[in-house]
Amino acid sequence: MKKNNSIVVQNLSVSYKSMKAFKIKTNLFxxxxxxxxxxxxxxxxxxxxxxxxxxxxxxNGSGKTTLLKTIAGIFSPDIGIVDIKQNSVALLSIGLGxxxxxxxxxxxxxxGLLLGFTKEQINSKIKEIIDFSELGDFIYKPVKTxxxxxxxxxxxxxxxxxxxxxxLIDEVLSVxxxxxxxxxxxKIKEIIEKKDKTVIIVSHSLSTIEEICNKVLWxxxxxxxxxxxxxxxxxxxxxxxxxxxx
Amino acid sequence: MNRFLKDYKKYHAYVKYASKAELKSEVASSYLTWLWxxxxxxxxxxxxxxxxxxxxxxxxxxxPVFVMCGIxxxxxxxxxxxxxxxxxxxxxxxxxxxxxxxxxxVVEKLYVNSIKFVISFMLLVLMAILFRVDITYNIxxxxxxxxxxxxxxxxxxNILAHFGVFIEDSANxxxxxxxxxxxxxxxxxxxxDRLPQNLANVMLKTNPIAYIxxxxxxxxxxxxxxxxSLYLYWLLISIIISVISVKLIYKYENSYAKVx
Numbered sequence: 001m002k003k004n005n006s007i008v009v010q011n012l013s014v015s016y017k018s019m020k021a022f023k024i025k026t027n028l029f030x031x032x033x034x035x036x037x038x039x040x041x042x043x044x045x046x047x048x049x050x051x052x053x054x055x056x057x058x059x060n061g062s063g064k065t066t067l068l069k070t071i072a073g074i075f076s077p078d079i080g081i082v083d084i085k086q087n088s089v090a091l092l093s094i095g096l097g098x099x100x101x102x103x104x105x106x107x108x109x110x111x112g113l114l115l116g117f118t119k120e121q122i123n124s125k126i127k128e129i130i131d132f133s134e135l136g137d138f139i140y141k142p143v144k145t146x147x148x149x150x151x152x153x154x155x156x157x158x159x160x161x162x163x164x165x166x167x168l169i170d171e172v173l174s175v176x177x178x179x180x181x182x183x184x185x186x187k188i189k190e191i192i193e194k195k196d197k198t199v200i201i202v203s204h205s206l207s208t209i210e211e212i213c214n215k216v217l218w219x220x221x222x223x224x225x226x227x228x229x230x231x232x233x234x235x236x237x238x239x240x241x242x243x244x245x246x
Numbered sequence: 247m248n249r250f251l252k253d254y255k256k257y258h259a260y261v262k263y264a265s266k267a268e269l270k271s272e273v274a275s276s277y278l279t280w281l282w283x284x285x286x287x288x289x290x291x292x293x294x295x296x297x298x299x300x301x302x303x304x305x306x307x308x309x310p311v312f313v314m315c316g317i318x319x320x321x322x323x324x325x326x327x328x329x330x331x332x333x334x335x336x337x338x339x340x341x342x343x344x345x346x347x348x349x350x351x352v353v354e355k356l357y358v359n360s361i362k363f364v365i366s367f368m369l370l371v372l373m374a375i376l377f378r379v380d381i382t383y384n385i386x387x388x389x390x391x392x393x394x395x396x397x398x399x400x401x402x403x404n405i406l407a408h409f410g411v412f413i414e415d416s417a418n419x420x421x422x423x424x425x426x427x428x429x430x431x432x433x434x435x436x437x438x439d440r441l442p443q444n445l446a447n448v449m450l451k452t453n454p455i456a457y458i459x460x461x462x463x464x465x466x467x468x469x470x471x472x473x474x475s476l477y478l479y480w481l482l483i484s485i486i487i488s489v490i491s492v493k494l495i496y497k498y499e500n501s502y503a504k505v506x
Contacts, residue, residue: 016504069503073345076500090344097343099264101275106267113260114344142271 006050006087006166006198007071011080014041014066040066042222043080048215053192053199055213055230057206057237063222064202065093068168071200084166087198088116092159093170100144104135104154107143111158125161132187133157134180153180160187167191169201188212206234250492253347261350265357280365287317287366294434306436308377308467311370315463316433318366323399323455324424325359326352330403331410331417334502341503348499349492352403356396363392374466382469391462391472398454398484404491411502431455436463454480 016038040063048054056064069075070082072091098107108129112122130139133153138146146154159167169188192199192212203209209216209230216233218225225240226233273279294313298304306312333351334341341348374381410416430453437456438446450457457476464470 017501069342074342074500074503093343097339099267099337099340101271102267103271106263110260110264110267111344113263114257114340114346116256119259119263 004050005047006085007048007200008083008085009047009071009080010045010083012041012044012067012070012077012082013039013079014063014070014075015039015078040222041070041219044219044222044224045080046217046224046227048198048200050198051195052215053201053213055209055216056200056202056219057204057209057216057234058219058225059241061221062219064219065170067219068093068170068200068202071166072168087165089166089168090115090159090162090164091168091170092156093168097155098143098151101142103141104133104139104143104146105130107154108139108158112162115162115164117162122162129157129161132161132183149177149180156184160184160191163197165196166198166200169199169203171202171204206238210234247489249496253350254353257346257350260346261354261357265354265361268354268358269361283362283365284369287314287321287369290317290321298434304435308379311373311377311379311467312436312463313434314366314370314373315466316431316459318363318370319395319455319459319462320428320431320433321366322359322363322395324428325362326355326399326403327406327420327424328417329355331406331420333403333407334411348407348495348502349400349404352400352407355403356400360396370466379467380469381466384465384469384471387465387472388462390477391458391465394454394477394481394484395458397481397488398458401484401487401489401491404495405487408491408494408498427453427455432459436460450476451479454484 044067056067058064066075068091070077071084072089073084074091097111098104099110102110105126108126109119109122112125113119133139133150133156135146135150135154138150139154143151143154188199189212191197201209201213213230215228216230216237217227218233218237220240226236276282278285291310291314294317295310298306298313299309329336330352333355334348337351340346406416406420413419430449432440432449437449437460441449450460457473457480461472461477465472
């Protein structure tokens, strides 16, 4: 069988350089204050086949979010290559991504345009997105008036319903109230079942990972520890975590 | 260069929609809505006219039109620079989630401010009719002048956007510099009439806004042609600044998200 990869990562390293004027609030950065250069990812290589669902596990600050952001093209690699083969990619994570002065409706269109869709494509989906988000008339109000739950619902709806080739999910499987949580979980599963869609999930919930991923990538302190079948890697990870406790 | 054109095309739909949405929300969030786009230049014109005519008691024929020319150009330039120095920060939410070439954020501001520029320009034309300014075919020279203003604003705004990320107080520094440039640009006085020849020449060669305003008035109010050598000189410099600024942004834009 011909190998059909949708993401190829080779010898990837990403660093954060310390500059005094910077105000960096992400968790990742809290630990490197003393050093000048912090390598969030060190020499990571892997390939992800088209249509597979990959989970990323690791402790806080091990570089999971950095890896997703690099695949999404928000960070550039300092060393190495990330090749996503002309696929469109969307990152779904907790937090914003909206222009808060504008209405939710306008933000749907703007997000879609940034993800590389045409206005026609977005318009054909927009009703579905609004319905899924359960925002009702709030969709025409500025995003700054939204509660954080509404915010996340909208973000989830946009990313989940617009069909990108690669979907990166950063710990957002528990968005909104109980009902929405179940609905979004079902939606994720529906997306995953599509054959040609590649999904990468970062989660601390090992049960979720075990349930939906075919492969797992475990990184620790920026280094790739294991990459392989879900059950094997998760077992090794659990073992490692137990050892660390002692 | 190819990458620039490709990205420009690719993200143009976003920029277009974003600038429309921004204008709309601006209209929606103030009582006098779009009237501000007229009132703002109008009031500043009245203030400067008052200062020149009453306080300094000098008189320039058709002074309100004269001042309005300067304000129209200055407002466009000033607004672009002031917003773009903070543009990466103010779009932080979007930048940390999706990739967009950062100069397209600057282009979006250019669009928004261009609409206001057009409104201010229409006001200027109205005033010109009111004050019986003889408008000749030379008015067409306004097109290359506006083009120069666009290229210049694009390049400088990109550079400011870049440094605005790394230097927290660049907005304060910019305010001071812009205030100085404002007084040196001949917005309510004529550089070539009021200053000795040598000094005027130096100013027109070191301050692009002074040059643009000067020639804009020549073309619009006095029906003369533009100063070709100065025009080409500034166009060349502006293009060089723009090219450098785009390269600068391509090189560093992916570290902007790490800084914030």
